[in-house]
Amino acid sequence: MSQQLYxxxxxxxxxxxxxxxxxRAVLFxxxxxCVVAVYFFGPPALAVLLIATLGCMAAEVICQCLMGQPVxxxxxxxxxxxxxxxxxxxxxxxxxxxxxxxxxxxVIGKQVYGGLGSNPFNPALVARVVLLIxxxxxxxxxxxxxxxxxxxxxxxxxxxxxxxxNAVMLTGHAPPEMQAGTLSxxxxxxxxxxxxxxxxxxxxxxAYLFYRRILTWHIPVAYLGTxxxxxxxxxxxxxxxxxxxxxxxxxxxxxxxxxFMATDMVTTxxxxxxMLVFGVGCGVLTVMIRLFGGYxxxxxxAILLMNAATPLIDRYTxxxxxxxxxxxxxx
Amino acid sequence: xxxxxxxxxxxxxxxxxxQWSAHKPIEDCPLPEEFxxxxxxxxxxxxxxxxxxxxxVAKGQTIGAPKGFVSVPVHAPTSGEVVAVEPRxxxxxxxxxxxxxxxxxxxxxxxxxxAADPNxxxxxxxxxxxxxxxxxxxxxxxxxxxxxxxxxxxKKIHTLIFNGVExxxxxxxxxxxxxxxxxxxxxxxxxxxxxxxxxxxVIGIEANKPDAIALLQAECKDTPVEVIxxxxxxxxxxEKQLIAAVTGTEVPSGxxxxxxxxxxxxxxxxxxxxxxxxxxxxxxxxxxxVTGSAxxxxxxxxxxxxxxxxxxxxxxxxxxxxxxxxxxxxxxxxFTQTSFDVPxxxxxxxxxxxxxxxxxxQAEGPCxxxxxxxxxxxxxxxxxTIAAYARRNLVAEAAEYRAMDCIECGCCSYNCxxxxxxxxxxxxxxxxxxxxxxxxxx
Numbered sequence: 001m002s003q004q005l006y007x008x009x010x011x012x013x014x015x016x017x018x019x020x021x022x023x024r025a026v027l028f029x030x031x032x033x034c035v036v037a038v039y040f041f042g043p044p045a046l047a048v049l050l051i052a053t054l055g056c057m058a059a060e061v062i063c064q065c066l067m068g069q070p071v072x073x074x075x076x077x078x079x080x081x082x083x084x085x086x087x088x089x090x091x092x093x094x095x096x097x098x099x100x101x102x103x104x105x106x107v108i109g110k111q112v113y114g115g116l117g118s119n120p121f122n123p124a125l126v127a128r129v130v131l132l133i134x135x136x137x138x139x140x141x142x143x144x145x146x147x148x149x150x151x152x153x154x155x156x157x158x159x160x161x162x163x164x165x166n167a168v169m170l171t172g173h174a175p176p177e178m179q180a181g182t183l184s185x186x187x188x189x190x191x192x193x194x195x196x197x198x199x200x201x202x203x204x205x206x207a208y209l210f211y212r213r214i215l216t217w218h219i220p221v222a223y224l225g226t227x228x229x230x231x232x233x234x235x236x237x238x239x240x241x242x243x244x245x246x247x248x249x250x251x252x253x254x255x256x257x258x259x260f261m262a263t264d265m266v267t268t269x270x271x272x273x274x275m276l277v278f279g280v281g282c283g284v285l286t287v288m289i290r291l292f293g294g295y296x297x298x299x300x301x302a303i304l305l306m307n308a309a310t311p312l313i314d315r316y317t318x319x320x321x322x323x324x325x326x327x328x329x330x331x
Numbered sequence: 332x333x334x335x336x337x338x339x340x341x342x343x344x345x346x347x348x349x350q351w352s353a354h355k356p357i358e359d360c361p362l363p364e365e366f367x368x369x370x371x372x373x374x375x376x377x378x379x380x381x382x383x384x385x386x387x388v389a390k391g392q393t394i395g396a397p398k399g400f401v402s403v404p405v406h407a408p409t410s411g412e413v414v415a416v417e418p419r420x421x422x423x424x425x426x427x428x429x430x431x432x433x434x435x436x437x438x439x440x441x442x443x444x445x446a447a448d449p450n451x452x453x454x455x456x457x458x459x460x461x462x463x464x465x466x467x468x469x470x471x472x473x474x475x476x477x478x479x480x481x482x483x484x485x486k487k488i489h490t491l492i493f494n495g496v497e498x499x500x501x502x503x504x505x506x507x508x509x510x511x512x513x514x515x516x517x518x519x520x521x522x523x524x525x526x527x528x529x530x531x532x533v534i535g536i537e538a539n540k541p542d543a544i545a546l547l548q549a550e551c552k553d554t555p556v557e558v559i560x561x562x563x564x565x566x567x568x569x570e571k572q573l574i575a576a577v578t579g580t581e582v583p584s585g586x587x588x589x590x591x592x593x594x595x596x597x598x599x600x601x602x603x604x605x606x607x608x609x610x611x612x613x614x615x616x617x618x619x620x621v622t623g624s625a626x627x628x629x630x631x632x633x634x635x636x637x638x639x640x641x642x643x644x645x646x647x648x649x650x651x652x653x654x655x656x657x658x659x660x661x662x663x664x665x666f667t668q669t670s671f672d673v674p675x676x677x678x679x680x681x682x683x684x685x686x687x688x689x690x691x692x693q694a695e696g697p698c699x700x701x702x703x704x705x706x707x708x709x710x711x712x713x714x715x716t717i718a719a720y721a722r723r724n725l726v727a728e729a730a731e732y733r734a735m736d737c738i739e740c741g742c743c744s745y746n747c748x749x750x751x752x753x754x755x756x757x758x759x760x761x762x763x764x765x766x767x768x769x770x771x772x773x
Binding site for chain 2 (some may be wrong): 005006007008009011012013014017019115116118214216265268271272275319320321322324
């Protein structure tokens with residue numbers, strides 16, 4: 001035989017799906033929400049998307065060059081971080097704010113820990129929270145959607161969650177007109193971050209990821225279920241003051257968070273029980289921050305806090321190994 | 332099928348690729364010019380050669396004597412002359428002592444082999460006949476069958492499971508055997524049922540073999556043998572997973588099936604048991620699927636043990652192109668070979684030749700904690716964690732995460748999008764754990 005043979009220990013076949021395939025699928029699943037964002041917020045949203053994505057990729061390349069590491073931006077993970085960061089910024093963000101966010105996400109959120117797979121916190125959320133705390137005015141300037149072709153300009157306003165929080169703080173009651181817009185909120189016709197506005201578009205993307213088996217149901221279901229249950233209890237106790245669970249679901253970044261941010265593989269538990277614990281934790285924190293915190297929205301903080309708890313959750317939710325007595329994983 | 336098929340938790344769904352050989356009837360492989368019969372083909376002590384170069388041997392004559400209880404004799408695959416007793420390349424990847432036989436073409440049976448009426452035999456006599464025939468587990472592990480058939484008296488076997496799952500992609504040897512020689516299997520099943528004294532007897536078959544399921548169900552209609560269709564999922568045929576699917580009980584960690592009163596035998600082993608007990612014939616042949624994209628004509632062959640792989644390839648019309656990998660066994664747990672000079676042995680259920688582009692190793696990336704290894708693990712372990720410990724030589728930590736429970740099925744490596752050699756690292760870790768234990772006990 002002239003040719004060389006491959007020698008290795010088994011298995012000799014592979015599913016064929018690689019990390020970059022996974023990242024490409026995630027990018028693809030984010031497309032519908034990108035389209036909706038550009039439709040409702042026009043060129044400013046497109047600019048945020050482009051600057052964040054290209055900024056993240058550039059930051060990764062520069063970082064890896066400086067550190068003398070092989071450049072890996074072809075794996076698509078920096079692009080995913082970029083799009084998710086853009087989704088978490090107001091559409092009217094100035095270019096420098098977006099770019100700064102991209103640099104923070106990649107450098108502080110990811111590369112300092114050793115790059116892909118080593119970061120404890122979701123890089124896009126790290127950047128969002130750093131910006132939110134450092135530039136509160138820019139980060140909480142929202143605009144009403146102005147659908148393409150409607151001839152409207154972006155007009156500054158508050159998010160539904162912000163309206164509710166202000167009203168409760170001032171009067172102790174929920175604003176009367178709040179429930180009116182549930183369907184339009186669901187479609188995306190509400191003020192908010194670039195990618196969070198349309199629950200429908202996000203759910204479409206999530207459905208694709210479920211179909212590709214890249215997403216499992218555990219975290220989203222545990223997260224959303226907890227929010228519905230907990231906010232439902234508060235609503236039943238005092239509907240005058242607390243918004244109903246559907247309002248919680250369709251406003252703010254909950255759908256984006258539950259399906260795309262809290263399911264970031266790197267920063268969440270690996271066992272199914274762990275994922276459920278993680279999702280429940282995110283849900284409890286989100287509702288607590290929304291109802292009793294200083295910020296109207298709590299998704300980012302909730303997920304980051306649970307990211308911090310992930311190693312601990314992993315330690316205590318080891319799956320019960322085959323052939324071991326019940327309860328073996330918990331110790 | 333409306334009924335929910337039985338199965339285990341975890342596992343993967345690799346492409347079956349059985350269509351290339353599943354419809355091909357078993358063909359008798361012609362004798363090669365030379366047989367290389369390794370003296371070590373089973374788990375346990377290798378046998379010792381009891382023939383010398385120049386000696387004439389008959390088909391079925393013992394050429395290697397067993398050493399100890401966990402060992403089996405080795406027999407001449409045909410009549411002919413012993414030309415050498417020397418180390419030869421072995422499927423396990425090294426050179427090991429083998430008896431080289433040049434056939435005389437007469438294929439004459441040895442006279443000492445005697446048929447017997449099973450009604451005259453006690454279970455112990457049957458087990459002894461199985462031992463003398465050199466019967467081993469034919470699923471690939473090649474563990475001496477008589478050892479498995481002699482559980483200590485306090486371990487009562489109530490359930491006997493026959494493994495006709497054949498969950499490895501590509502392989503169709505057991506499938507063809509069930510279709511073409513069901514009576515050989517069923518006779519063996521009846522004998523093993525008698526030997527074990529089992530109350531429940533089950534044949535487990537993956538649902539991708541509906542013809543075999545239907546045939547055996549018809550054949551077993553008025554017998555106490557149940558034929559159960561199992562979900563098509565790898566590793567459905569792994570012993571512990573098969574038991575879990577059929578009985579709903581897990582074999583305790585570190586334990587054996589007999590600890591929960593269960594024994595598992597392959598359907599091919601049952602056929603070999605029939606030959607051994609009733610006809611006195613030793614295990615000198617088996618069914619082997621020769622397949623893969625690099626083979627001209629995939630076939631199911633009845634091969635004699637010791638046939639060189641080059642001969643099998645020639646019988647199958649030769650190569651379509653130079654293979655990138657030669658695998659003895661299936662693609663999930665088979666062993667790569669360095670050349671076609673090695674012989675097929677008792678555990679060789681298949682010879683798989685894959686083209687180069689199918690086997691190129693991808694560069695390894697960082698773990699993104701996607702948990703696909705965790706979801707795929709049929710032993711419910713954390714493969715990525717164990718592999719990470721093993722690669723850092725953190726032996727105690729790897730053991731703490733139950734590395735020794737790993738059955739090395741390879742689901743984790745198959746699934747890993749970062750193409751990390753997870754099961755390979757875990758194997759390394761298991762070896763390190765065993766070495767450390769040994770060092771501590773000495």
